[in-house]
Amino acid sequence: MQTSKVLIIGSGPAGYAAAIYSSRAGLRPLMISGIEPGGQLMITTDVENYPGYENPIQGPWLMEQMKKQSEAFGTKIINDYVTDVDFSKFPFEINTEKEKYFSYSVIIATGAKAKWLGVPGENEFKGFGVSACATCDGFFFKNKNVVVIGGGNTAVEETIFLSNICKKVTLIHRRDKLRAEKILQNRLFEKKNVEVIWNHELKEIIGENENKLIKKIIIKNTKNFDENEINLDGLFVAIGHKPATEIFLNKLKIDDDGYILTKADSTKTNIDGVFAAGDVTDKIYRQAVTAAGMGCMGALEAEKFLSKKKIS
């Protein structure tokens, strides 16, 4: 049984940034890395928008650097995952698959995962034409033809973003009404190079396995079940994300979409001493660099909390 000053749950950019800042502050943080250490960047190939690198870097490489940097300053990383927390006790109790831990502050950085459709071709071409993040991968499709699937704020924002880069963007939605806010819809309908296809679902993604390039998709009309083909260079699936918050249900304030609620301009949750950073609380920006920024905020806020409590 161990009691730490800072315990970080999750090992994506938010978790590592929190680890780097709190270890440099001498707080000797403990990190429980989770089931998929490194988070979403471990399944990303080229990263071109993380500041500091002129040439593209690989997602897994970037995470390895963050891990080494955290450890160099004294973060203890434990390969285990949290199964339960008790924030009604102080120090807080954190149970993992293998151990019980106590900590005077907790930074939650468990991230989120994009939802996927599960259609044939999706897995094979993920990272090779199929993406769930236009901000991350849109640039690779400059002056090309892409398709976005979805009808919410994310799908519409991604379509608008892509319309400024790509030759043509086709938004495919399974109903005849978008869920996205009206203001976004108005902006979308003003775009000359955007076509919206209503009442259609994606059935299959077809590409060249040797070159790892997607070529076309088959879509199905949800009303009369007719099938059509669309030629394309890139496909963006924007049907929502799922934050990893199951273990915090009924323990912290969580919104209707499952994201941990934090105070304005802060990583503070509704429990003093418990902080949330990165995609587990952010449904808008969802970038490695914003997650890292929030991780830094979490560490600074944890440090202030501990010093107020005279825990040094």
Ligand code: NDP
């Ligand atoms: P949403 O859950 O709001 O929308 C998901 C969309 O994907 C829906 O239109 C849904 O269709 C469609 N969809 C879901 N499953 C499938 C499927 N299997 N096949 C085809 N289509 C499918 O997710 P978002 O990521 O858009 O947004 C999540 C939350 O984040 C929302 O609260 C949103 O408002 C917020 N957000 C806010 C932003 C901002 O304020 N700028 C930016 C981005 C997100 P259907 O409509 O038929 O259910």
